[in-house]
Amino acid sequence: MKKYVFGVDIGGTTVKLGLFDTDGNVLDKWEIPTRTENDGSQILPDIAASIQEKMKQIDNDAVIGVGVGAPGPVDAEGMVHRAVNLGWGTFSIKDTLEDLLNMPVMAGNDANVAALGEMWMGGGRGYKDLVVVTLGTGVGGGIIINGKMLTGAIGAGGEIGHIHLDDNETEVCGCGNKGCLEQYASATGITRLANRMLSSCSDASMLRDGEVSAKAVFDAVKAGDALAIKIAEQFGEYLGKGLSCVAGVVNPEAFVIGGGVSKAGEILMDYIKPHYEKNVFHGSRDAKFVLATLGNDAGIYGSAKLILDKEN
């Protein structure tokens, strides 16, 4: 008999949901709004109602369970330890949703779950030890060891955006520290590096003509803009060094680069890899660098895989 799982990815404004078969084919996907009012108390009931609605269309005995990714630290028992964007404190996502749905639930941190998705059906297919790096507004990370998510003590495993890299940083990161990887390698970080570079010299650059963004920087790099190339060099030095630290810890087979910044494509690797290779321990020097392929769907794929692994 064909079996199904639901994958759920809770974001700050919308919840993505997907219905998958056990081979990783997405049969249906849809979104509902994330209602963060009243400390987010309606979020899980809304998800349960949406899943129950969808289950009217399929054989309920064929549903294995529900996987959930949430934007905060979620430990191996499915307990979330504060998710500020959702208004959530500390409670068990797993227990709450299992009570609402009366079927097995597994939960994880959204970035960790997305990494599982990229391993299962995305850029990381074929690897079982990998690091997924998401270069978006921030820098997120998800680490897969021997095919399983590295969760950590309270679910903060893979929070590589806050690895400390620069003692001389004067601005404060969102986490409260100074000199975090995220301050240089996120979309916001690249924009910051670009603005610093533009104001510190008077060299001509395409970047002086429009809005400065990570996309503008890499578009200019592709057009051969010398100043943009200098900015990309800085970005690559920070990220290459940061990932060399990560490799020193987990010795991955591959890095999978995703998030909005990764839309720049393979050219990113030209800036990251030389600094990675210079600083990394030789046992990890041959790690592959590949692009993520699932985009915003990585979370629903990964949460589907999470419950599938648990119940198989």
Place this chain on the structure above:
Amino acid sequence: MKKYVFGVDIGGTTVKLGLFDTDGNVLDKWEIPTRTENDGSQILPDIAASIQEKMKQIDNDAVIGVGVGAPGPVDAEGMVHRAVNLGWGTFSIKDTLEDLLNMPVMAGNDANVAALGEMWMGGGRGYKDLVVVTLGTGVGGGIIINGKMLTGAIGAGGEIGHIHLDDNETEVCGCGNKGCLEQYASATGITRLANRMLSSCSDASMLRDGEVSAKAVFDAVKAGDALAIKIAEQFGEYLGKGLSCVAGVVNPEAFVIGGGVSKAGEILMDYIKPHYEKNVFHGSRDAKFVLATLGNDAGIYGSAKLILDKEN
């Protein structure tokens, strides 16, 4: 029926062996020389002969198997990828020793295996996500995630001594890179920091009176020597920063500090923790710092645990 396992820790000059019951009690332990001549081809046959000799004293049906730690990268299938100290190239320790002994064998990197030992019966008891840091001639590391060794793609997981920390370093690390954690936090590294400090100023110090060593530095720290305290501060800054990177990746419950340098005791933590806490992501700020307790026996305990986990 009482069951037994053998734990074997292969070093560059001696092989340590132990006979354990399944509760982690060591019933017997002994050493044999490591014969590294002829590309180390006699090492495993010597170990097999020594175990067979010991088995004459016990019920052979009660022996579950043999765990082995080796000084080189060893992957999850028990394949070693060059162990220069032993003269070894790439081959399967597991298959070779299983053929010699006709019983189950598991193998791992010595530092990773030692970490498993500290979790099982040492300073890390009660934790399942932990990082064991060995401050000896070099800086070794072993990482335990959810009670299992983090091996990595080729067995270089936990090689935290070669995390890059200082762009301004001019001397080359044993690994060929510059600015590795090991260059500042190993016994050799502390001696190096001390010699640099002593030659860069003329301040009075107990350290000017005898041989400079990591032990001498921490003895002087305990005696209130101002210059030694400055050296300990440097050591703590590098190690605290390095461990904050590790925590950003794995979010451990605890760090277990071992190796010769750890004989200085709890005072080490006073120098490491402030820098760790300053630089670490808040999700890992509460990680515990404890001392290793098994000393040179961590390897035999851990290799015993490795085969026990496999066969249970």
